[in-house]
Amino acid sequence: MTALLAPFRNSPPFSGLLAISLVFGVIMILIFKFTSNQKAIGAIRSRMGARALGMLLHLHSPVTVIKAATALMVDNLSYLWRIVTPMLFIAVPFILTAAALDARYGSMPVPRGIPTTVTLTWDELPAREGFTVTGAGITVIEPVVFVDTLRQTSFRVQNASPGATVTAGGVTLPIGASAEGSGSVIYRGAARMNAAERLLKPFLAPLPPESPVTGATASIPEARYSILGGRWSWLTVFLVYSSLSAIAGAAVFKVKV
Amino acid sequence: MAKLKMKLDDGFMERMKKVAGIGGYSSVDEFVIHVLEREMEKLDPVKGESAESIKKKLEGLGYIS
Amino acid sequence: MNRREFLKSAAAASALLALNTGCGGALRTKRKVLALAFDGLDPGLVRRYSALGLMPNAKRLMQMGSLRNLATSNPPQSPVAWSGFITGGGPDVHGIFDFVHRNPENRIPYLSTSRVNPPTRTLDVGNLRLPLSGGGVELLRKGEPFWRSLLKNGIPVTMIKLPIDFPAPQDRGGRFLSGMGTPDIRGSQGSFTFFTDDPRSLSDDTSGGIIVPVRDQGDNCYRCRVTGPQNSLIAGSPVMETTADVWADRTAGAVRIDVNGRSFVVGVGQWSPWVRFSFPAIPGISTVFAIGRFYVKELSPKLRLYLSPLNIDPENPALPISGPDWFARSIAEAIGPYYTKGFPEDTKALSRGIFNDDDYFSQATNVFDERLRMFTHALGNWKDGLLFFYFSSTDLNQHMFYRTIDPESPLHSSVAPRFRNIMGELYAKADRAIGQAMELLDGNTDLMVFSDHGFAPFNRGFGLNSWLAAEGYAHISRPEDRNKDMFACLDWNRTSAYGLGLNSLYVNQAGREPDGIVTTDEKYPFMQRLARDLESVIDPLTGRRPVEKAYIVSDMFPGKELPPFAPDMIVGYARSYRCSWETALGAFPEEIITDNTDPWSGDHCVAPMLCPGSLITSSPMPEGLALQDMGAVITRALTGDS
Structure with missing residues (x-):
């Protein structure tokens, strides 16, 4: 992590956090791609889309809607089962990266003049x-x-x-x-x-x-980062930017999530 | 004059008699009325905000004791 | 240029600016104005301390431009005066007549500057009460602020700690940080908490704060309950609380205070850094944050621990203390947490004996130093337009230390030697800020240093209500309640006038007040007689007149329809006098004129001509200007080249 952040040593803390978040998002989406059954996930998602559409088209028929909803729930469970493996692969780097970022961006340095x-x-x-x-x-x-x-x-x-x-x-x-x-x-x-x-x-x-x-x-003060008028913890910044990067990565690398 | 009936625990009544005596009240009734008046002064909802709470808000001005 | 011509041109500049607004164009001006406001800076003392060499920068500035007396408002109270500065008008325009107004329907007093309105509609879900519409904090000052036309013409405006602008304006393009009038987190003007296991400190007096008894849990640990605001999201609005664990180490002469998982070591006679308190209104969803500072007054043999009034946290403000919202936070990011409360120094703690002079002075020094850091930050970020910056320390410290320079003060002889020169030190410190501002002077920048009023000694308290009762203007039917506030002892059916607030006197008017007895026809001659009687009172101890002039308010604003909360008369006290402590909230003690033995020994609630403010400027100014002209004067300086 220290080596990764080396280019940002002289930049504001936010820039390093932002860079790691963006890189992390792309890496995570690639891990997801190579550890998941993309074909099966694609099929389930298509099926789920069809079920939802079916419900909308048959709103006048409660029996059909209930049937489609039940099937959709089963598909949901199936989808969750499909993403367990990639999530387990992602969990390890996520936890380690989060811990490393927390240690670097979670606190302010000891403030000068304030005991x-x-x-x-x-x-x-x-x-x-x-x-x-x-x-x-x-x-x-x-x-x-x-x-x-x-x-x-x-x-x-x-x-x-x-x-x-x-x-x-x-x-x-x-x-x-x-x-x-x-x-x-x-x-x-x-x-x-x-x-x-x-x-x-x-x-x-x-x-x-x-x-x-x-x-x-x-009792070192907690660090906060100003974005769009709000003050956010490092974790919020990390989750938001890595998610955005993952969404972009999914589009670029054609990953079915 | 309106009357208010209350049921009180015997031990509590005895204690109240004792405290009223120590406090120099002529009767338990007088003691109870005094306590109720004091609390109402603080909490009277009819006045909107209690006199005490209005004073609290203003006194930090320093100009007011 | 004389005053009349000067004011004409200032008014013309304001009017032109207002007209330009209509055309939608922005003025191009290179002019800058730095308006440095010191509350209560007295022109007499400025002259004295400049002559003594304590104010070299002010002296230099007045040599460049001028030092003038600046006419104050009537009454010369800060909310009235600063509202005049903001709007360019008197109380008839801005609607602030006193610190305290009263509702004529029930004579209940309230703070004149702002109020909190409950939501008009709520959604009750179980115990939860969720606001749907209405509610919020309302600024009671009326009138158009002078900066609005500047902003509309593209001239940047930054107003830091401006009094009487809470909740902070949200005018586009401006930056505002609320000053005087900003409450603490409990909604009061400042309420300290004093934790102690010393029974001698416990009393029924709750003025200015609360004394909380605590006890050693057996292992030198005191569990202190800190009271926060009321939780308006829960039915019944219960008060929110949090806990501070105080570990006393009497051998080391220090405590460790644990709050919200953070620890703070504080020695005896020392202040903690700012401590952040959180009060969850709905856990996980809504939390109110506040900041406070602990002061360890004593540890052995008993704990005496002071906690400042809880200030609104500028990094997570629960109420609108700045416009835009991020402005308060950006300052905190630069200089750390800071006092957001309108009256930062705890004068009440000194008045009640919780503080001694040393304790108070250490807090006052913290406040002034913190404000100076904020000033340095503001100067560093100021690029163009108007920067207004306000210091409250000059006012509150003169209130508390005027006894040090006035030999007639009942407390003068008891002033410790180290505080004998404290007033000079205060003015010298203000002078250093003036020097810092002068470093920015260039051909395009005007520096205007001014105050809302001057200062006078407060040695004798005039019991206005007691006098009204003694003279038959008020009738006491329950003598045992004379010392109770809110007119508890009065028979309104036989009372024709009553005093409330610091300079205000009201006629018990039929049809306006309940049980009012003075008819509209009788009112004016009645007030004339009352004014004459007031002005002829003689203090038997000094042989002096306590009331310099009694003003009939309708004479001050002829032809104007005044709001029902406006007073009928303004009592202008003579120097050395002020209304007694008891008068302000409607009590009627036996004695009419008494010595003021409170450390609050200076005041300015006198007749306005007796305590003008100061105006020191880098460009010469004519004589005779008033504080309420200053908005136009600033506008003229900013647009002079346009």
């Missing part, structure tokens, strides 16, 4: 005495709040540079943007994760199993 609270959850809450928090490429604001019940410590950070890290009680975590330019991962926290979880939650920095910290969160 962002970071919370660490511990296996055992460390002693207050001697507990220090330091930042590299980021300003840490004292004090540290200890929440005994939840085994958590919280503190504020601001003015993060890309690649910034915070070291709290000996544990170092990346916070905010992982690198310069749009399209780089923005870490909203950290967690102990296995390989699958790492793929699904790339917005979290991995913590080693032996880390005394079980997880971390940073």
